[in-house]
């Protein structure tokens with residue numbers, strides 16, 4: 001799931017698929033028993049030169065309540081700041097919905113993880129604060145997130161929610177930085193026509209102690 | 214333009230070429246420019262990169278942000294049709310570690326797909342050249358005579374000097390950027406052949422500077438991308454001396470190709486024809502000669518022969534109608550990718566050739582090779598928070614050729630052959646792995662701090678990929694599965710494969726080197742560094758440099774083809790893909806495939822003219 005065709009360089013692709021392959025057998029065990037979707041894959045010869053939207057290839061999953069939780073968590077992970085808008089403003093909720101609704105194995109694994117995770121988040125929120133997650137203030141949302149936002153250091157009772165959080169963060173960021181607003185935020189300035197490849201600017205060369213080439 | 218259906222094809226052709234990738238298209242280009250009438254048969258569908266390439270589509274416009282799926286193994290926008298590690302309706306069989314018996318080859322990431330061979334194919338006009346990485350390195354003098362040099366593997370029956378003029382021609386025709394650095398066994402091109410290389414990326418320059426102390430030489434890579442427009446005034450006469458019509462046609466097509474605009478990922482293909490794929494570079498001028506007919510959806514089953522042991526034509530299945538069709542030609546060329554060509558030969562059985570055509574040596578299918586691959590990733594603090602700048606366009610600009618020839622020959626290393634290093638990094642279009650990389654450094658997090666981290670670390674990740682030579686061995690080969698057939702009733706392949714210690718030790722050396730490089734750059738390694746080469750090495754086939762299986766040689770007793778890639782047993786049968794390779798240097802093979810194919814096609818034209826065939 002880590003591949004992007006954006007800079008589709010076989011080397012990069014192989015590296016990431018290799019990394020994914022190392023974890024897949026574990027993932028599969030966990031996804032065992034997840035109900036498969038009736039959705040159809042897009043096949044080996046889809047029309048590429050087209051602008052697709054979530055729902056174009058397979059039906060979406062999230063209920064209104066699940067979307068509310070998804071939006072709240074996505075915006076907690078990538079909130080509005082001085083530089084850019086919050087995750088939900090660029091379609092990340094629909095993107096996550098599309099992702100977990102896809103008929104492929106990796107996405108089906110994420111489906112179970114995300115749906116279980118959203119359920120856990122609501123239950124935890126009610127348990128701690130007697131409110132839905134979206135209705136909590138930032139401090140209370142954070143007190144839950146702090147327990148699960150670092151997979152490496154999460155306490156053992158939070159391991160599974162922490163796996164959910166990591167997967168959810170990957171999806172949120174993957175969807176967000178795929179958009180033009182996300183590009184701007186992170187400092188991706190490509191995908192524009194140039195007559196010549198300019199090489200790194202002087203400021204970059206100086207910072208790296210490289211003389212001008 | 215004669216991209217035709219089978220019912221429209223003529224009764225007979227001078228030459229039938231099977232496959233439309235780098236090999237088939239170079240062969241057909243040379244032949245049709247030289248005046249021969251050619252029928253090209255391609256199993257995949259017709260494909261028009263000018264109309265179909267999603268040049269400026271963003272990841273956000275694709276399902277799943279364009280990430281890879283079992284339908285599109287290298288992402289949604291990748292220029293691969295009906296292909297990948299698995300091709301619909303065309304199974305192949307492998308051995309899996311820990312399991313007995315033959316198993317169907319599956320996706321790499323499918324559960325437990327611990328395969329002894331990964332077979333990437335593409336079923337479209339142009340084959341794998343629509344996607345390929347476009348890294349175009351020449352083999353050097355040592356690479357043609359490895360056995361003479363260190364006693365291992367096999368020598369080619371030709372020298373570097375035999376192929377050098379064809380390297381020049383192919384580079385001039387397809388357009389390759391790069392520079393001449395005079396490095397050992399890393400040949401220079403003739404003056405005026407290469408196009409100006411693009412400036413290096415920051416991470417490439419930084420790698421060069423910081424890794425110099427390790428003795429690792431970074432220099433411009435050679436890639437089949439037009440960094441500038443081609444010289445349509447002077448190049449045509451060098452390509453086709455004395456052939457005015459050919460010169461005119463190629464001059465026109467050189468003018469029609471745009472220079473690279475440094476923006477869109479080459480792996481999707483290039484609708485402005487600025488990089489090499491056969492569908493934009495070889496086939497348009499070849500079609501313009503009027504000498505080429507192409508039948509797509511033509512799945513070739515076998516080469517037919519007559520009682521005199523000559524090849525007479527081809528039988529293929531028209532995938533649209535399901536009908537069996539036969540085509541006649543004076544010469545038959547197989548260029549379906551190494552293993553597919555071997556499959557066709559092995560399936561062409563007759564009374565005269567009970568073990569398959571061209572197989573009196575028993576070597577068809579033998580000496581299957583891939584490239585050794587291993588990689589290590591890291592994060593470099595010096596590259597954090599760099600001012601935003603554009604690193605798009607034409608992928609890798611620098612690489613490090615193998616630098617330890619002398620040490621190796623002196624027996625100081627525990628593996629016999631070299632590798633080169635392809636550095637990855639830069640500020641690419643963000644993909645799905647972007648947060649995971651950062652979480653490896655920070656542990657994760659969320660909120661404003663996480664956003665800051667994303668900005669800080671973006672562009673600070675590098676990875677080094679090793680691409681190394683494999684030595685051919687007796688345990689690596691493909692053969693026909695005695696029971697299983699594909700959808701068209703054609704018997705399929707099954708694979709045997711083993712690395713030797715040379716490849717395994719080389720992969721371990723790569724990991725150690727890359728770790729040292731990341732250290733020299735003041736960085737931290739973010740992937741696992743293996744000391745056991747068996748864990749470091751990518752699965753066989755994974756680098757998609759499938760060569761061998763119809764070996765070229767000086768002796769008909771132990772090779773399939775002679776020095777012209779002409780079958781010893783059948784003089785009007787040639788194989789011009791990666792099949793002839795008897796060594797697989799660290800240099801990515803496609804440029805050499807094309808140079809060999811051009812040379813071979815020149816020989817065919819000669820033999821046709823002389824009436825020898």
Ligand SMILES: Cc1cc2nc3c(=O)[nH]c(=O)nc-3n(C[C@H](O)[C@H](O)[C@H](O)COP(=O)(O)OP(=O)(O)OC[C@H]3O[C@@H](n4cnc5c(N)ncnc54)[C@H](O)[C@@H]3O)c2cc1C
Nearest residue numbers: 010232234235236256340341346347348513790801802803
């Ligand atoms: C992701 C990727 C990256 C790569 N990067 C590089 C690189 O940077 N540098 C490099 O040198 N190489 C690279 N390669 C390898 C390169 O693509 C191949 O070496 C090259 O395409 C080989 O050309 P070919 O004509 O032998 O095979 P192909 O390009 O595969 O063409 C063979 C054609 O034959 C057709 N065919 C097969 N069987 C039949 C049949 N029975 N009947 C009719 N037609 C048939 C196929 O459909 C196909 O179109 C890369 C490959 C991939 C996939």
Ligand code: SF4
Nearest residue numbers: 473474477479483607
């Ligand atoms: S980077 Fe250049 S060569 Fe590659 S696809 Fe874009 S324009 Fe074409």
